[in-house]
Each structure stands twice: as C-alpha cells, then as structure tokens.
Amino acid sequence: xxxxxxxxxxxxxxxxxxxxxxxxxxxxxxxxxxxxxxxxxxxxxxxxxxxxxxxxxxxxxxxxxxxxxxxxxxxxxxxxxxxxxxxxxxxxxxxxxxxxxxxxxxxxxxxxx
Amino acid sequence: xxxxxxxxxxxxxxxxxxxxxxxxxxxxxxxxxxxxxxxxxxxxxxxxxxxxxxxxxxxxxxxxxxxxxxxxxxxxxxxxxxxxxxxxxxxxxxxxxxxxxxxxxxxxxxxxxxxxxxxxxxxxxxxxxxxxxxxxxxxxxxxxxxxxxxxxxxxxxxxxx
Numbered sequence: 286x287x288x289x290x291x292x293x294x295x296x297x298x299x300x301x302x303x304x305x306x307x308x309x310x311x312x313x314x315x316x317x318x319x320x321x322x323x324x325x326x327x328x329x330x331x332x333x334x335x336x337x338x339x340x341x342x343x344x345x346x347x348x349x350x351x352x353x354x355x356x357x358x359x360x361x362x363x364x365x366x367x368x369x370x371x372x373x374x375x376x377x378x379x380x381x382x383x384x385x386x387x388x389x390x391x392x393x394x395x396x397x398x
Numbered sequence: 399x400x401x402x403x404x405x406x407x408x409x410x411x412x413x414x415x416x417x418x419x420x421x422x423x424x425x426x427x428x429x430x431x432x433x434x435x436x437x438x439x440x441x442x443x444x445x446x447x448x449x450x451x452x453x454x455x456x457x458x459x460x461x462x463x464x465x466x467x468x469x470x471x472x473x474x475x476x477x478x479x480x481x482x483x484x485x486x487x488x489x490x491x492x493x494x495x496x497x498x499x500x501x502x503x504x505x506x507x508x509x510x511x512x513x514x515x516x517x518x519x520x521x522x523x524x525x526x527x528x529x530x531x532x533x534x535x536x537x538x539x540x541x542x543x544x545x546x547x548x549x550x551x552x553x554x555x556x557x558x559x
Contacts, residue, residue, distance in 0.1 A: 330468075355438075359431075
C-alpha cells in the first residue's frame with residue numbers, strides 16, 4: 286500500500302523538482318532522497334523509464350550537456366504541458382490528502398478495528 | 399584510484415551496461431543514448447561513494463545495487479521504447495514492398511509504355527532488391543522481432559526474382 290502511494294506520487298514529485306530547474310537523472314534521484322529524508326528512495330534505475338515516459342508524453346524535454354570534466358549529462362526540462370500536468374496532479378493530491386485527513390481526524394487518527 | 403582499479407571499474411561498468419543492453423530492442427542511436435545516460439549516473443554514484451571513503455569495489459557494488467538489477471532495468475526501458483521493434487519490422491518490410499512494387503507494377507508499366515519486349519533489367523533489379531533487403535539489417539541492431547519478418551519477405555522477394 287505504502288509502496289503504491291510512493292510509486293503513484295513519483296510523477297508529481299519529479300515534475301515538481303524540474304519546475305524549479307532542469308536536472309539530470311542522478312541529481313533528481315539524490316534531491317528526491319534528500320528532500321524526503323529517504324522516504325522516497327527507490328531503485329534508481331526505475332527513474333529512467335519514468336523520465337522517458339514523461340518525455341514521450343510531452344511533459345518533459347531533454348538535452349545533453351557536455352561537461353568538461355566527467356561524463357556528459359542529459360538534462361530534463363519541464364514543458365508547458367508538464368507544468369499543467371503538475372498543477373493538475375498537485376490539486377488531486379491536495380484534495381486526496383485533505384479528504385483522507387478529514388476522515389482520519391474524525392476517527393482520532395486511530396485505526397478502526 | 400589506481401590504474402588497476404580504474405580498469406576494473408570500467409570493466410564492471412561495461413558488464414553492467416551489457417546486461418541492460420541485452421534487454422533493449424532499439425536502434426543503435428537510442429541504445430547509445432540510453433546506455434550513456436545510465437553510465438553517467440553510475441559514474442556519478444561511484445565517484446560519490448569513493449569521495450565518502452569507500453573502496454573501488456565496494457563503491458561499484460553499492461552503485462549497482464542502488465540502481466537495480468541490469469536486466470530488469472533493461473526490460474523496463476525495452477518495454478517503453480518497444481516501438482522501435484515495430485519500426486524495425488516496418489523498416490524490414492518497406493524495401494521489400496518497394497522492390498515488389500518495382501518489379502510487378504513499375505517495370506511492366508514501363509515495358510508497356512516504352513514497348514520493351516523483355517524485362518530489361520532483371521540482374522540490376524535483383525541487385526537492387528538484395529541491397530534493399532540489407533538496409534534494415536545494417537541500420538538496425540537488436541531488432542529481434544524484425545528478423546522473422548525480414549527473413550520471410552526476403553525469401554518471398556528472392557522467390558519472385
């Protein structure tokens with residue numbers, strides 16, 4: 286269940302970070318882990334199918350940047366469509382979270398047995 | 399890092415990337431790009447673990463472990479970029495379709511219009527058709543789904559020559 290939530294939220298989290306600035310894959314994985322204090326840590330290899338999917342869907346675009354020292358890096362940029370998708374997903378998550386909390390709040394956050 | 403350690407790291411990286419590549423059925427350009435991106439990620443991770451004081455082997459192992467099993471990563475990316483396989487089938491079919499169209503439609507039409515008595519260029523046509531058949535094989539690698547279709551249409555075309 287918890288894993289499903291995390292998996293389902295990966296898109297909005299990635300879009301949210303890329304809305305701030307373009308990043309490359311390793312940076313995204315590190316930043317996600319740091320900001321969530323390890324909660325959103327996952328097998329880093331799963332990040333790339335997600336990024337490529339979003340790029341295919343037009344939410345991201347990418348460009349290679351040659352680095353003087355070290356490997357070239359593929360930077361991902363959010364597109365206008367990506368920003369719209371982020372706004373939409375953020376609203377959905379906020380509504381979901383508020384509704385859930387209102388129910389849990391009524392129950393005193395104790396599981397019903 | 400010693401030269402020996404660098405060599406080992408590179409060798410292990412190549413082995414890992416080969417594991418990913420084995421599951422991809424994409425054109426060479428896409429494959430280079432996908433593997434280049436993964437390689438950069440792993441190199442960054444290894445360098446960071448080295449900076450934290452881990453040994454070369456330990457850094458590599460940890461970076462690979464964090465990234466995931468190479469075949470699984472390759473499978474996920476292969477599924478996503480699977481359209482390439484369909485494109486390969488199309489690429490395999492198109493030259494043959496064009497060759498057959500050329501033989502059965504254009505040549506007879508030209509023969510009629512120009513009052514040619516015989517098919518003027520069977521040898522040239524055969525060479526062109528065979529060259530056309532080689533195009534997808536030379537330009538696309540790992541298009542395993544295309545092989546069957548390519549072989550079938552190759553036989554059909556050659557049989558029609």
